[in-house]
Amino acid sequence: MTDKNEREWQYTSTSHDAVDDRHxxxxxxxIYQSSLFAFESYDKFxxxxxxxxxxxxxxxxxxxxxxxxxxxLAELERAETAKCFASGMAAITAAILSNVxxxxxxxxxDQAYGPTREFVTGYLKRFxxxxxxxxxxxxxxxxxAIRPETKLIYLESPTSMLFxxxxxxxxxxxxxxxxxxxxxxNSWATPVFQRPLELGIDLVVxxxxxxxxxxxxxxxxxxxxxxxxxxxxxxxEYMLFGGIMTAYTAAQVTRCLRTLPLRMExxxxxALAVAAHMVSQSYVLRVNHPALSSHxxxxxxxxxxxxxxxxxxxxSDVPHxxxxxxxxxxxxxxxxxxxxxxxxLVTVNPANAGCxxxxxxxxxxxIGLESVDDLILxxxxxxxxxxxxxxxxxxx
Numbered sequence: 001m002t003d004k005n006e007r008e009w010q011y012t013s014t015s016h017d018a019v020d021d022r023h024x025x026x027x028x029x030x031i032y033q034s035s036l037f038a039f040e041s042y043d044k045f046x047x048x049x050x051x052x053x054x055x056x057x058x059x060x061x062x063x064x065x066x067x068x069x070x071x072x073l074a075e076l077e078r079a080e081t082a083k084c085f086a087s088g089m090a091a092i093t094a095a096i097l098s099n100v101x102x103x104x105x106x107x108x109x110d111q112a113y114g115p116t117r118e119f120v121t122g123y124l125k126r127f128x129x130x131x132x133x134x135x136x137x138x139x140x141x142x143x144x145a146i147r148p149e150t151k152l153i154y155l156e157s158p159t160s161m162l163f164x165x166x167x168x169x170x171x172x173x174x175x176x177x178x179x180x181x182x183x184x185x186n187s188w189a190t191p192v193f194q195r196p197l198e199l200g201i202d203l204v205v206x207x208x209x210x211x212x213x214x215x216x217x218x219x220x221x222x223x224x225x226x227x228x229x230x231x232x233x234x235x236x237e238y239m240l241f242g243g244i245m246t247a248y249t250a251a252q253v254t255r256c257l258r259t260l261p262l263r264m265e266x267x268x269x270x271a272l273a274v275a276a277h278m279v280s281q282s283y284v285l286r287v288n289h290p291a292l293s294s295h296x297x298x299x300x301x302x303x304x305x306x307x308x309x310x311x312x313x314x315x316s317d318v319p320h321x322x323x324x325x326x327x328x329x330x331x332x333x334x335x336x337x338x339x340x341x342x343x344x345l346v347t348v349n350p351a352n353a354g355c356x357x358x359x360x361x362x363x364x365x366x367i368g369l370e371s372v373d374d375l376i377l378x379x380x381x382x383x384x385x386x387x388x389x390x391x392x393x394x395x396x
Contacts, residue, residue, distance in 0.1 A: 003306050010192060010261040013075055031251045032056075032064045053234060061239055065247040069254050070222070073212070076260075077191040077204060079224035083234050084250065088207025090243035091221030092116055092185065095203050096152065098233045099181045102128040104151040109136035109166060111159035113185060120154065136166040137297065143174060150178070155201070156185040157194075158301070160339075161364065163288040163312060165297040168304050172200030181229075187211070187340070192264040193307035203229055210340030211309060214256050214263050220245050263342075263369070267310030270375070271367040277376050278314050283383065285360070288313045310367040311339050315360055323348045323361045326386060332370055332378045339366035344375060 023030055037056045039045035048055035056062050066084055074082040085091040096119070100106060108120045110133040120131045132145040136155060146153075153175050157166045168184065175182045184196045187207040196204050206212055208220035223233060238244070268291075275289040287294070290301040291308035301308070316323060327335060333346040345366040367375065 006306065007192075007261060007265075010076065014072070014258050014260055029065055029068045029251065029254055031247050032059075033247050034063075035059050053231060059247065060242060060244055061234075063244075063247050063250070065254075066245050066250040069245075069250040069257070072254065072257060073191070073206075073222055074224055076257075077186075077197060077224045078195050079197055079204065079230075080227045081230045082222050082224040083230055083238055084208070084245040085221040085223070085238070086243045086245055086249075087219050088187065088205070088209055088221035089115055089119075090241070091205045091207075091223045093119055094233050094237035094241065094243065095183050095205050095223045096120065096124075096154065098229070098237050099152050099183070099203075100124070100129050101151075103149060104129050105147045105149045106131040106152045106154060107142055107145045107150055108133055108154040109156055109159065109164075110134060111136070111162055111164050112154060112156040113160060116154070116156075116185070135164075136171075137164050139167055139170050139174065142166075142171060146174075146178060146180070150180055153180055153182045154184075155182065156188075157196075157304075158188050158290050160188055160311060161313060161362070163188075163290050163295070165290060165300050165304075167300060168196050168199040168201055172196075172202075175202075176200065188309050188311060189305055189307075190260065190264055190309065192261050193268070193309065194305045197225065199304060202226070207340075208253055209338060211264060211267070212257060212260060212340075213253050214260065214341060215252075216338070216341030216343065218249050218252050218256070220249050220253055264307065264309060266369055267367060268307050270369075270372045271310040271312060271365075272308065273372045274365065274367050274375060274379075275312050275314075278379075281383075283316050283318045285315045285317055288315070309340075311364070312367075313362055313364040315362055317360060320349055320361050322386070323363055326382055327363070329382045329385070330378055331382070332375055333365070341366075342369045344368040344370055 036058050048057050052061050056064055070082040070084050106120055108131055134141040134145045155166050155171060157168060172182055182201045183203045184201050186194055186196055186204045187210045190211045203223055203225040206222050208222055272291055275287050275292055278284050278287050289295060289312035290297060327346045327348050330346060333344045336345050339345055347364050349362055
């Protein structure tokens with residue numbers, strides 16, 4: 001399937017549903033705001049209880065509105081099935097815990113999401129689970145970190161600070177040869193631009209909070225993969241920890257999912273235009289965007305992704321405080337954590353950025369749905385309005 005045909009399929013997949021008599025022909029999936037479901041006979045109740053993965057008994061296990069979203073996301077990611085959670089971290093920790101036990105070892109890329117690294121390297125130590133952080137840009141680094149007790153390789157490609165990539169097909173092949181499970185955080189590219197399962201990765205996690213929601217009004221996560229691996233998560237971590245997605249959140253996210261391919265195309269186009277503009281700015285040392293030909297892993301990105309999203313960063317030798325003042329004076333960029341929404345965001349020296357020093361700043365930009373020309377003008381005018389002095393910055 002060509003990229004164009006694939007995109008057209010995504011438009012139809014996210015927008016179209018068959019008419020379902022159970023919902024009286026409703027265009028939108030109803031919100032099943034119910035904690036439990038009743039049965040007309042004890043025989044039907046017992047049958048549903050025996051098949052709780054596909055039946056609706058109790059919303060902590062399976063809710064119709066949530067299940068609808070899970071099926072839609074699995075279709076888009078080309079996964080056998082999916083399980084939605086109350087947050088991205090709930091999905092990530094459930095996926096990890098389902099594949100390790102005391103005495104096991106995890107290899108994790110060193111630029112993975114900060115809380116994920118904290119969970120792997122810190123929290124899991126209390127249960128006797130060891131880990132190694134590696135530079136995932138080199139397959140040799142991952143291979144060298146593998147031990148006989150390694151049971152999991154955790155990937156994030158691209159990473160969300162320095163936008164480093166891992167060769168997903170090569171990582172998957174290496175892991176399979178050693179009997180190791182692979183998990184990837186695919187939040188940056190979304191299923192629109194990258195489908196790791198087709199490259200051999202075992203489990204995919206998303207922070208739905210980011211692009212899949214896209215409205216900055218929902219906190220949620222999802223794990224996708226084979227029926228075998230997801231059913232294990234559903235029966236253990238999902239049911240026992242209780243980090244469930246509510247029916248209301250599922251309905252919100254489903255509404256947003258309808259426009260995901262369209263929004264991603266806009267984010268991609270706008271971010272590339274802004275990133276290309278930043279390359280020529282005097283205060284920018286390097287732009288970290290995997291779809292720029294100057295990115296050291298550009299060829300790999302073109303090979304395993306069909307597009308890019310709206311998040312990237314740039315490095316500067318301008319002092320931290322000056323960059324923070326510049327960010328504070330921007331009119332169209334808000335200062336805030338997270339990303340993936342309609343709004344443009346800026347952060348300077350984000351926590352766990354990895355390359356920040358006294359002499360170097362890291363600025364992360366999320367390019368929203370505003371006019372590209374307006375965003376570039378905002379940045380240029382703000383920089384021009386600042387005069388650099390030995391004492392600091394003052395407006396002209």
